[in-house]
Amino acid sequence: MCIHRVPRGRSVAVPRSRCPRCHGEISWYDNIPVLSWCWLGGKCRHCxxxxxxxxxxxxxxxxALFLSVHFLSSDSSHLVFGLILTFVLVVISIVDLDWRIIPDIFSLGLLGVGIVLSPMNEGLGDNGPARALASVVGAGVGFGSAWIMATIGRRVFKREALGGGDVKLLAGVGAILGWSGVLTSWFLGSVLGSVVFIGLKFRRKMDWGTYLPFGPFLAAGAWAHWAWPSFFLKWWGLAGGP
Ligand SMILES: [Zn+2]
Structure with missing residues (x-):
């Protein structure tokens, strides 16, 4: 619902869901995830x-991702931030694929929530002040690195290679995961993005000039960092800490 409504500038709270064709209201029992779609046979009850x-x-x-978060999380702090991150990253990825934008409410929302809740984010440090500092530093590194890449991209490619939405997304990722999470997001995002780009090119589904949204790849990198933090911290040469 967020994926459908937010890019169209509509409220997620009201009104009740309606069929986009006949505008018939969808009752709660026809709006149960997955199950309703199956027993309605993938068709609107009215039209x-x-x-x-x-x-x-x-x-x-x-x-599936929420279930993975449940099994991969090491404690309740890790779990809570994993659920927040997963929800926002999935919504951002699909909206970016469809609309080529990342709505501020999700990227800046992630940034705000990440900083405000940072004292409880045990992955960022040993005590409240250290975690808050790591969150702000992470947001700064995310914003700064993406802003620099966006500026270079504009100069080199003479067009928007990295959008403002990606800049805010990386700031949000940094606020939740710290600066090492930004590094992982960049690294895995670039590798995955290149593989898919070359794959699509190879299958002649895309011209070289065609724009491939980067948001979903950055999101996948960020999620991997959340899922296996100790692996990536070791990778970046950091024993503990963010
Ligand atoms: Zn209908």
Whole structure:
């Protein structure tokens, strides 16, 4: 619902969900993730308009990732920040793929929540002040590095290679994961992005000039850092700390 409504500038709280074709209200029992889509046979109850298979697929993806977060988290702090991060990253990725934008409410929301809740973010340090500092530094590194890359991109490619939405997303990632999370996000995002870009090019699905949204790849990198923090901290030569 957030993926559909937010880019269209509509409220997520009201009104109730309606069918986009017949505008019939969707009752709560027809709005149960995955199950409703199945027992309605992928069609609106009123007008029989087909409901995109994307809805249950996104719901299944979210459920699978939340389940992974449950099993991968090492303590309650890790779990809470994992759930926040997962929800925001999935929504951002799909909206970026569809609309080529990252709404501020999600990127700046992640930044705000990351900084405000940072004293509870045990992955960022041993005590409240240290965690708050690591969160602000991480946000700064995310914002600064992405801003520099965006500026270089504009000079070199003469067009928007990295959007303002990516800059704010990396600031949010840094606020939750610290500056090492920004590094992982950059590194894995670039590797994954290049592989997919070359793959699409190889299958002649895309011209070299075509824009590939970077947000989903940065998001995947950030998520991997959340999932295996000790692995990536060791990778970046950091024993403990963010
Ligand atoms: Zn309908």
């Amino acid at each position: 029989k308009e087909k409901i995109s298979v994307r809805y249950p697929l996104v719901e299944l993806l979210m459920a």
